[in-house]
Amino acid sequence: MTEPGNAVAEAGGTPPHTTTAPADARPPRPGKARGGWWGGDASEPVRRNLGLVGVLVLLYLIGVFSRPDIFASGARLWSNELTVLTQAASIGVITIGMTFVMISGGIDLSVGALLALASVWSTTVATQSYGPGVMIFTALAVGTVAGAVNGILIAYGRMVPFIATMALMVAARGLSQKISGKLTQISKVDTINKIAETKVLGIPLLVIIFGAVAAAGWILLNRTTFGRRTVAIGGNPEAARLAGINLRRHQVLLYALSGLCCGIAAIMVTSLSNAGSSDHGNLYELQAIAAAIIGGTSLAGGRGTIVGSVLGVLVFTQITNLFIVNNLQLEFQLIAQGAIIVGAVLIQQFRVAALRRPAPPGA
Amino acid sequence: MTAQDPVVLRLAGIVKTFPGVRALDGVELEVRAGEVHCLLGQNGAGKSTLIKVLAGVHRPDAGEIVWQGEPTSFSNPQAATKAGIATIYQELDLVEDLTVAENVFLGHEPRTGGFVQRGRMRRSTREILGRLGHAEIPVGRAVGKLPAAAKQIVSMGRALSYDARLIIMDEPSAVLAHDEVANLFRVIRDLTAQGIAVIYISHRMEEIREIGDRVTVLKDGRTSAVNLPARTTPTAELVSRMTGRSIEYVFPDRPAPAADRPSAPLLKVEGLTRHGEFTDISLTVGAGEIVGIAGLVGSGRSELLETIYGARRAHAGQVRVDGRSLPAGQVGAAVRAGVGMAPEERKSQALVLDEPIYRNVTLASFGKYATGGFTNADRERKAAEKVADALALHPRDVRRPVRTLSGGNQQKVVLGRWLLGQGTKLLLLDEPTRGVDIGARAELYQVIRALADDGMGVLLVSSEVPEVLGLADRVLVMREGHLIHEAPAAQLDEETVLDLVMAGSLLEVTAP
Numbered sequence: 001m002t003e004p005g006n007a008v009a010e011a012g013g014t015p016p017h018t019t020t021a022p023a024d025a026r027p028p029r030p031g032k033a034r035g036g037w038w039g040g041d042a043s044e045p046v047r048r049n050l051g052l053v054g055v056l057v058l059l060y061l062i063g064v065f066s067r068p069d070i071f072a073s074g075a076r077l078w079s080n081e082l083t084v085l086t087q088a089a090s091i092g093v094i095t096i097g098m099t100f101v102m103i104s105g106g107i108d109l110s111v112g113a114l115l116a117l118a119s120v121w122s123t124t125v126a127t128q129s130y131g132p133g134v135m136i137f138t139a140l141a142v143g144t145v146a147g148a149v150n151g152i153l154i155a156y157g158r159m160v161p162f163i164a165t166m167a168l169m170v171a172a173r174g175l176s177q178k179i180s181g182k183l184t185q186i187s188k189v190d191t192i193n194k195i196a197e198t199k200v201l202g203i204p205l206l207v208i209i210f211g212a213v214a215a216a217g218w219i220l221l222n223r224t225t226f227g228r229r230t231v232a233i234g235g236n237p238e239a240a241r242l243a244g245i246n247l248r249r250h251q252v253l254l255y256a257l258s259g260l261c262c263g264i265a266a267i268m269v270t271s272l273s274n275a276g277s278s279d280h281g282n283l284y285e286l287q288a289i290a291a292a293i294i295g296g297t298s299l300a301g302g303r304g305t306i307v308g309s310v311l312g313v314l315v316f317t318q319i320t321n322l323f324i325v326n327n328l329q330l331e332f333q334l335i336a337q338g339a340i341i342v343g344a345v346l347i348q349q350f351r352v353a354a355l356r357r358p359a360p361p362g363a
Numbered sequence: 364m365t366a367q368d369p370v371v372l373r374l375a376g377i378v379k380t381f382p383g384v385r386a387l388d389g390v391e392l393e394v395r396a397g398e399v400h401c402l403l404g405q406n407g408a409g410k411s412t413l414i415k416v417l418a419g420v421h422r423p424d425a426g427e428i429v430w431q432g433e434p435t436s437f438s439n440p441q442a443a444t445k446a447g448i449a450t451i452y453q454e455l456d457l458v459e460d461l462t463v464a465e466n467v468f469l470g471h472e473p474r475t476g477g478f479v480q481r482g483r484m485r486r487s488t489r490e491i492l493g494r495l496g497h498a499e500i501p502v503g504r505a506v507g508k509l510p511a512a513a514k515q516i517v518s519m520g521r522a523l524s525y526d527a528r529l530i531i532m533d534e535p536s537a538v539l540a541h542d543e544v545a546n547l548f549r550v551i552r553d554l555t556a557q558g559i560a561v562i563y564i565s566h567r568m569e570e571i572r573e574i575g576d577r578v579t580v581l582k583d584g585r586t587s588a589v590n591l592p593a594r595t596t597p598t599a600e601l602v603s604r605m606t607g608r609s610i611e612y613v614f615p616d617r618p619a620p621a622a623d624r625p626s627a628p629l630l631k632v633e634g635l636t637r638h639g640e641f642t643d644i645s646l647t648v649g650a651g652e653i654v655g656i657a658g659l660v661g662s663g664r665s666e667l668l669e670t671i672y673g674a675r676r677a678h679a680g681q682v683r684v685d686g687r688s689l690p691a692g693q694v695g696a697a698v699r700a701g702v703g704m705a706p707e708e709r710k711s712q713a714l715v716l717d718e719p720i721y722r723n724v725t726l727a728s729f730g731k732y733a734t735g736g737f738t739n740a741d742r743e744r745k746a747a748e749k750v751a752d753a754l755a756l757h758p759r760d761v762r763r764p765v766r767t768l769s770g771g772n773q774q775k776v777v778l779g780r781w782l783l784g785q786g787t788k789l790l791l792l793d794e795p796t797r798g799v800d801i802g803a804r805a806e807l808y809q810v811i812r813a814l815a816d817d818g819m820g821v822l823l824v825s826s827e828v829p830e831v832l833g834l835a836d837r838v839l840v841m842r843e844g845h846l847i848h849e850a851p852a853a854q855l856d857e858e859t860v861l862d863l864v865m866a867g868s869l870l871e872v873t874a875p
Contacts, residue, residue, distance in 0.1 A: 225733045232726060235715035242674055242706055242713065243727040243780070244698035302717060 051347065052295065052311040055340075059318045067325050080321070082204060086196075088317035089210040090115075090265040090272075091287050092310065095295075096217040097147075097261030098288040099309040101254055103221070105234040105301025106161035108258045110150060111288055113172035115281030118142040118266035120176040123185040123276030132191035139270070140263035146172060147259015151252030165255075169285065176278035185276040195271035206268050213264060218306040230254065234301030290337065291316050294344040315340065368395040371528055371560050372417075372448075377426035379412055386412040387423070388584040394529065399551060399561045401571045401593055404581030405605055405827065405861075410564055413581065414531055417562075418450040419443035431528070449522030450531040455514050459507030464488040466506050467520045491520045494557075495550050512543040519550065530554065531562040536570055537661055548574050566659055566865050568598055580604040599858070606828075606857050613805040614833035615812040617853075627686060629820040630702075630789050632671060635680030640666040641844040644680070648789065648820040653811065655823045655835030655852065657860050663844040664824045665707050668791045671822070672704045673697040684789060698727055701788035703781030705774065705795055707824075713777045714765050721747035721761035724779045731785060750779035754810060771796075771803025778810060789820045796830060808834055828860045840864060 063071035070076050094111050101108045121127065122139040146168065153164035187193055198205040221227035229250050232240040241247050262281075269280050295312030297304030316337065323333040374392040378385070387409050394400045404410050415421045417428075419437030428435050430446060437443040443450075457466050464481075465472075467488045472479045488502045497516045500509070506517055515535055522530045532551075536544045551561055551574055565571060571578060575593030579586055580601065588604045628647035635644045641663035648654045658664040669675045671682050676692030683689070684700045706712035714723055721740075724747040725732060732742045747761045754775040758768075765776055774795060781787040795811070796804045811834065815821050825831050831838055832852050840848035840863045848863050 223738055224736050225730050225738055226736065228722070228729050228738055231718065232715050232722075235718055236711070238712045239715055239726065241694060242672070242704060244695045245726075246695055302715070 049296070049305070049308050049311055052308065052315060055315050056311065056318060059315065059322060063322055063325070066322070070325055080325070082207065084314075084317050084321045085207040085210070086204050086272075087320070088313050089204075089206040090268040091284060091291065091317070092210040092313040093213045093261050093265045093268065094258075094284055095288040095291045095309050095313050096213050096306065097258035098285075099217070099292050099295070099297055099304050099306060100221065100230055101161075101258050102289070102292050102297045102299060103234045103301060103304040104230045104251070104254050105237065106154065106251070106254065107165065107289065107299070108147075108150065108255060109162065109165040109285045110146070110168035110172055111258065111262050112281035112284035113169045113176070114143050114146050114259055114262035115266045115269060115284060116278050117146060117172040117176040117179075118263045119270045119276035119280045120180045120185060120278055121276075122266065123187050123270060124179065125185075128187065128189055132189050135189060135192055136267055139266045140260060143259040143261070143263025143266060144256050145259070147262065148252055148256040150259070151255030154255065155248035155251035173278065180276065180278050182278060184279075187270055187274050187276065192267070192271050193274045195267065206272070209264065209268060213261065214306055214310050221306055226250075226253070231302065234303075236302070287316065290341050293341060293348075296344075296348055298348070312344075368397050370394070371396050371431055373427075373429040374417075375427045375429075377413070377416060377423045377428070379416060379421055379423050386584055387416070389586075390426070390581065390584070391586045391589050392579055393590060394560045394562060396528070396560050397555045397558045398576040399555060399563050399574050399593075401575035401578045402562055402564045402581065403571065403578055403601060403605060408581040408605070409584040410581055411533070412584075414450060414452075414533060414562075414564070417443065417448060417529075417531060419448075444525050444527075447526060447528040448531070449525055449527035449529070451515070451518045451522065451533065451535060453533045453535075453537060455518050457506045457514055457517060460505055462503050462505055463492075463500060463509070463517050463520075464502040466517055467491060467502075467524050469521065471525070487524070488520065491523045492516065494523065494553070495519055496553060497550075512539050512546065515539070515547065516550065519554075527559065529560045529562065531564075533564050534566070535563075536565055536567060544570070568601070568865055582606070598862075602858050602861055606861065613808070615809050617812075617836060618816060629685060630671070630822065631683040631686075633681045633683075635667070635670060635682065636678050637663075637666060637670055637675060638678055639844075640670075640675075641841075644846055646822075646839060646846065646849075648822050650788070650820050651815050651818050652837065653815050653821040653823060653835045654837050654839065655825065655831035656839045656841050657825070657828055657831045657864055658841035659864050660826060662841045662864070664841050665793050667841070668704070668793050668822065668824055669706070671697075672702060672791055674704075674706075701786050702791065703727070703787040703789070704791040705777045705781075705793060707793040707797070709770070709773055709777060709797070714773060716766040717764055719762045720751070720756070720765055720768070720776055723765045723776050724750055724761070725783065727780050728783050728785045731783075746783050747779070750782055751775075753782070754779055755806065769803070770798040771807065774799055774803075774807060775810070778807075782814070787819070789822070790814065792821060792823045794825055795823065796825070796827075828857050828864075832857060832860065 060071060070080050094115070098108055098111060118139040121142045122135040127135055127138050150161075150165050150168055153159045153167070154161050157164070195205055200208055221230065229240070229245055232243070232245060233247060233250060237247060265284075266276075266280070270276050273280070291312035292304065292309050293299065293312070294315055295305065295308030295310070297309060319336055319340065320333055323330070323336070370393055372392065372394040374390055377387050377390040377392075379387040390409065390413055392400075392413075402410055402413070412421065416423050417437075419440045419442050422436065422438065428437075430448070435446065437446065437448075458469065461469065464485045468484050473483045473487065474480055485502050489498065492498050492500050492502070495516055497513070500513050500516060506514060509517070519530065535547060539547060551563070555561060563571075563575060571593055578588070578591045578593045578596065578601065580588040580591070582605055591601070629650045629652075630646075630648040632644060632646045636642050644667055646654070656664045656667070666675060670677050673689060673692055673694045673696060681688055682691075684697075684702060687700065689700055689702075690696050710716060715726065721744045722729070725743045729738055729743060732739045732746065744761055748759070750756075751759055751761055756772055756775050756779070765773060768776065778790075778795075781790060790811075792811070796807055799807065811821060811823070823831065823835060832855060835852045838850055838852045838855055838860070839846050840860060842864055
């Protein structure tokens with residue numbers, strides 16, 4: 001109500017000067033310099049994420065000082081970082097899906113539970129009997145369908161994303177307990193179990209999967225109509241709707257995408273533990289949301305990057321790793337993670353405020 | 364009120380400037396104790412800004428506020444309330460889930476050591492409602508469950524709970540039925556009998572005649588007349604004080620009526636109804652024709668436009684574009700049929716402010732520039748640059764975020780969205796020049812006329828009567844959800860239209 005914009009609208013009939021808008025004196029800037037498929041806005045997130053890269057460097061330096069035996073030796077650092085990345089992989093995949101949902105202005109609290117459900121469903125005795133292909137398909141399908149249920153509740157049931165996905169967070173966990181009888185379901189399918197052990201050119205397959213999902217996510221967000229719709233809906237849902245974008249259908253697709261990521265992560269976690277369990281993915285929703293926020297994704301929607309989210313996951317996992325290699329208690333690790341979240345959000349708000357300084361008046 | 368009553372409020376030379384607009388440009392006002400002082404003015408004349416200055420929301424850049432003999436400046440709304448000035452806004456600021464008593468004493472509950480004295484609060488509320496002649500309103504009922512008229516009484520009760528000496532009412536009758544208005548007037552008379560002054564804002568001439576003592580007229584941020592007697596000043600004089608313009612609107616020439624206009628209209632709306640918003644609206648828009656709808660805020664004009672566009676679902680009636688009927692409530696179908704819309708609230712309804720210009724221009728069509736789901740930013744930018752050139756957009760760099768543009772240029776971005784060669788045939792424009800300065804307005808008028816000359820049909824809604832009359836070929840007048848008049852723009856003048864939209868004398872003559 002006190003925003004000058006409203007008052008300007010009210011006072012529309014009383015302009016102080018009657019100049020006609022000046023003809024544009026400046027020649028249009030040459031638009032080609034950064035054109036092309038990879039060009040244009042791609043360097044933007046890199047600049048925006050320099051701070052996160054700085055935090056990673058800082059964490060590395062802390063590592064060098066506290067455990068020089070690991071962080072100052074090339075070979076041991078390499079193997080330690082591969083461990084970090086392997087741990088980050090399943091959370092990372094989920095964070096990519098979460099990033100899309102959050103950019104659209106939503107949130108998905110059910111990711112951890114959907115992971116558990118997908119892992120349990122794909123490792124029942126019956127499913128295992130059909131072999132690895134059907135197991136993978138089952139995990140992906142269960143995640144996607146459950147995610148779509150989230151989307152349908154939100155888009156067509158007009159439920160707040162927080163509530164709808166919280167309902168599925170509880171219900172999917174319960175369903176996975178029912179299916180497994182609260183027992184760990186050992187995977188006897190070698191192909192699945194070996195995924196976590198496989199290395200391609202010295203890099204664990206899980207890390208490669210994370211990288212592939214992140215790359216696909218980047219392309220989807222920045223280079224496709226799907227991504228454009230996502231950003232538009234998050235930036236201004238009413239404007240998107242009035243421009244003819246089918247808001248509801250897109251919401252269903254977004255939560256299905258998040259569910260699909262849960263299915264992928266379920267296979268990764270199953271492979272790491274050689275089992276499906278209703279306890280898998282516990283608190284993953286908090287970690288994924290935190291990682292996305294650290295990466296600069298706004299809870300209010302409209303803003304966020306894949307690169308930022310990947311860096312957010314790495315920061316989060318690297319902190320955990322530092323605490324483990326220094327034999328510090330879990331409690332301190334949690335406190336540090338909380339501090340990082342607060343710091344990241346404060347910095348983000350500061351930046352947004354700077355971005356939104358009042359526009360120069362007049363035409 | 365008599366001439367001997369003391370002046371409680373005097374404003375002199377109030378100026379308030381916002382970036383790009385001088386909203387108030389030397390406003391005078393004198394209010395006496397116990398009078399109902401009416402504030403009259405067209406939309407955009409500065410009434411709301413003036414209220415906000417009095418309520419402590421805005422601080423004036425220049426000028427003097429003398430309140431009960433003391434030069435004053437209110438730094439915030441609380442200061443104004445404490446000083447005894449209460450404002451009842453059009454959208455009542457009540458908390459629906461709290462009770463009547465809690466609302467009346469919201470923010471200044473009687474308390475002892477942090478505990479609210481609920482009993483005392485209820486008793487005081489009952490006493491206040493009694494003073495307003497509405498002791499029957501249950502003080503323990505949640506306000507959300509009360510009818511609109513009772514809510515207004517509760518709002519007034521809040522004003523009295525602060526011991527207000529001046530109550531500002533912004534179009535209080537807009538939400539009330541006829542008999543409720545009579546009741547409201549009774550309450551106002553009780554208040555003024557107690558020496559409380561009222562500033563009353565309304566578009567309805569007959570109300571001003573009935574309840575008002577004196578009238579001050581605002582026009583283009585200045586007072587064009589002060590302290591006219593409310594009952595005896597002729598309507599013609601009031602209207603001319605409101606409209607006599609110092610600013611020339613520059614409208615493009617209308618083309619001669621085309622004799623060869625195709626017989627089938629581009630847009631044909633039949634019996635369109637949304638309960639509570641508008642009833643049984645039928646209209647047509649031809650290709651190359653600009654049709655203007657004149658009407659007050661709340662007359663249902665914006666809702667009508669959004670329903671034609673499919674952003675609201677019609678309860679009855681049909682919309683045909685080029686003879687093909689549009690499904691109700693589907694924006695996508697309307698867009699595919701060649702309908703484009705520039706909504707009323709540019710920032711909240713039309714633009715993704717942090718996104719670059721070109722992405723806002725292509726918001727409705729980026730799919731058309733994509734191949735197999737992959738967007739093509741280069742093609743989008745080139746198309747947007749072409750549109751930016753055609754509309755003389757400033758700045759030209761289409762990668763700038765839309766947030767940084769002025770109002771007029773933001774509107775060009777919204778218009779440009781429908782000019783990308785995706786075959787838009789019909790443009791629905793809701794208040795296209797709101798918040799746009801006069802130079803940019805003239806430019807927008809040229810653009811809209813040029814589009815019509817190219818065969819686009821335009822349906823335009825504006826609160827500013829001169830704009831409708833100057834720009835449109837044909838004018839429809841809308842009032843309280845009904846179309847009450849239709850005529851070629853050349854056959855209407857501003858006074859006639861204002862009279863119609865405000866339910867003046869012509870209504871009885873021309874309404875079917």
